[in-house]
Amino acid sequence: MSDSSTVSYQGPDVQAQLPPLEISLSRVGVTGVEKVIRIRQDGTEQLYYARLECYVDLGPQQKGAHMSRFEEVVNEAIGEVILGEATFRAETLAQHVAERVRERQGARRAEVTITARYPEHKPAPVSGINTQEIYTLFGSAVASERGTRRLVGVAAAGMTACPCAQQLVQGASRERLLADGFSEAEVERIFEHVPVATHNQRGLGTLHIGLPEHSDVDIDARVLLEIVENSMSSEIYELMKRSDEGAVVEKAHRRPRFVEDCVREMVRGVVERFGHLGDDTFFSAHQKNLETIHQHNVDAERFGLLGEVRRELATGEHSPTHVSRRAWLDGTA
Template sequence: MSQSRTASIQAPDVQAQLPALEVSLSRVGVTGVEKVIRIKQDGAEQLFSARLECYVDLGPRQKGAHMSRFEEVVNDAIGEVILGEATFRAETLARHVAERVRERQGARRAEVTIEARYPEHKPAPVSGIQTQEIYTLFGSAVASEQGTRRLVGVAAAGMTACPCAQQLVQGSSRERLLADGFSEDEIERIFDHVPVATHNQRGLGTLHIGLPEHSDEDVPAQTLLDIVENSMSSEIYELMKRTDEGSVVEKAHRRPRFVEDCVREMVRGVVDRFAHLGDDTFFSAHQKNLETIHQHNVDAERFGLLGEVRRELETGEHSPTHVSRRAWLDGAESFA
């Protein structure tokens, strides 16, 4: 066959063919897409290492999605995102990508998730020495005929001190002090001035806020970070002087918290600091503590709509439903 004849033969569009089984698929897409994003923050441009996931639904008569279009849309959207914003908005980029992916793929629904690692500089608690802390920022968006739902989240590490072990140590210390002739009043004064020992965990807190299609509210990532870090016994710092180390340890032991306490404190922070958000706003608070005296780790989580937890706080009754992240993203009618 001649070269010209070969060139004139067009390869069939396999993706345009009918599938062997005409059944729709919930999600089809690409994962592990890594990009370096340049964003202007606090007047200076910074680089962020980001990982993206992009999905669309697939109709029963469509054999496959056009995978190359995902990469094209991601590159186009990154170039179109405005760099002049004061703070990084992962959910802004996710919204741009989701809306363009849905259009390019001809899908009813598109979902995009972005995970970005970025630095923050903060002073150590006593010396004031500047230390660089690395945080994780999450941004998700689901684009459909109803509009685009946005989800913004953060993850931060901290330190917790175990209340149970502390109570046990305090009880045995009290017995020894009484046996040595100290009065009850003297013992109470000692415990007021000297934090009691306990075992510690390094904790990882994650907090997400989800905004429905009709919302144009803004959720600052820094506010979420403040809530997460304040929910634990103490913040942690990569670089500290000895005075800083003493301050962190003492602070943690003066406010011991279980993994469950950390989640409840995150819920408190969301309710107090986002009182302006509607009842149909989604939230998810998760805490993982890496144990030091056990082989296992411990987890706690609360998720649902703000309206659910507000009613629970007002009435004191357990909420019968906790809307999950998947259900909220899917936009079930009963949650709209």
């Protein structure tokens, strides 16, 4: 006698049936999939709190995607990719998930995006006190008939000091010092030794590198983080002593930068640190500054192919078009 509480009926594969309207869909999938990923590093365990999005294109003769297969593939790929690895590469996991999802769903195209939050420890600039910082790691992949394109990225916070306000303050200070009897040479010496006040912004920099199908290069996310943090006026730290606070404020005011400067510095860092990457490599640099003396915030961005920006730097000629992330991932540019 069977247990009446057990459901044993296997109905038809509804997802594989014809839809009432035979039209293809650009993206169908699951979002908000949360996983905790554990990596063993130097005898310790590193945790990554990851959120995944998985999509496939859907043909006109398929009613729906098999949603349970997304979760199955994610779990399998985590086990295959992560076990035994010393470093978590979000783009590698995204690649494995995308390729398996595309195969399981019988799709022409599959896209996976991973966003992972994780801690890093770094010393404060003067005291050396150990402080924990939280960073964001991104990995994306698009698997299609021509292969898989990968995208790796990071996001980090920092601070910027406004150059415009600093020049205004310096100009007014110069007038007062000259009126008080200081010579021009003495005023210049004062400004060399004393950073001039300005207003600050808390900034969020994001940098992505996209690798085409034929590339077998691995990008070290720590290098991307260095580029992002160095692009701003100063790094920031969660825990600091007084000496550290003074050093951070002085460094920022000696390196005033607009939001646009931060993006250009990120681009400079990519060109200098990744000279071995091909011209068909994609990059995206984005900076958001949270204003302190305005109600609004400010944004700047540059994206495109490394070949585009290399030609700009070599010839001085502005590239008329910049390849977008969407166009690059889809291979339409």
